[in-house]
Amino acid sequence: MKLQEEKIWEITIETKTQTHIHGGLRSSGMQGLMIRDGRFIIPGSLIKGKWRDALRSIQGEKCVNGAGNSSCGCLSCRIFGESGFAPSIIRISDCISNDTVDEIASGIRTHVAIDRHLRISKHGALVFIETIPEGTIFKGKVRIATGKLPAMDITKLKAAATGVIKSIGSGASRGLGRVDVSLEVVD
Numbered sequence: 001m002k003l004q005e006e007k008i009w010e011i012t013i014e015t016k017t018q019t020h021i022h023g024g025l026r027s028s029g030m031q032g033l034m035i036r037d038g039r040f041i042i043p044g045s046l047i048k049g050k051w052r053d054a055l056r057s058i059q060g061e062k063c064v065n066g067a068g069n070s071s072c073g074c075l076s077c078r079i080f081g082e083s084g085f086a087p088s089i090i091r092i093s094d095c096i097s098n099d100t101v102d103e104i105a106s107g108i109r110t111h112v113a114i115d116r117h118l119r120i121s122k123h124g125a126l127v128f129i130e131t132i133p134e135g136t137i138f139k140g141k142v143r144i145a146t147g148k149l150p151a152m153d154i155t156k157l158k159a160a161a162t163g164v165i166k167s168i169g170s171g172a173s174r175g176l177g178r179v180d181v182s183l184e185v186v187d
């Protein structure tokens, strides 16, 4: 059900490089991807954390969330919530890949020779990581109670997602997880 003064956006995330969204260790010893019902997923909680950090970096005011016992009240805290003070007014669903794991895997076999990255762990062991190929599209829904938010704050919130988030998942320092994020008003 749609709440009063609630906006619904569709969020689209397209991978620009191979990407690893950690889904646990496989019995083969491979670092597996997050998969549900045959499709890759990016959890909403992961996107929310990235989006909050992105907004903090452009909101033009300092965030003191977690420092001392008082409420911060900055824009990112008003939108994403502050434990013990304010609830989050934004909800982000998990983002789900357009194509199934099987469709993507068959694409990998014909177009890309290898979909696995190799690295050395801190302890000197080899670690194999599964990755989602570049060009994979994920979609999800964002619901936000915009009632008390000035238009400029909504603009900043959108800009944080579409202009500031450049990577998601692990291995960003090695070039994994580069993404483009876009938002479209649904309702």
Ligand SMILES: [Zn+2]
Pocket: 062, 063, 064, 065, 072, 073, 074, 075, 076, 077
């Ligand atoms: Zn804050």
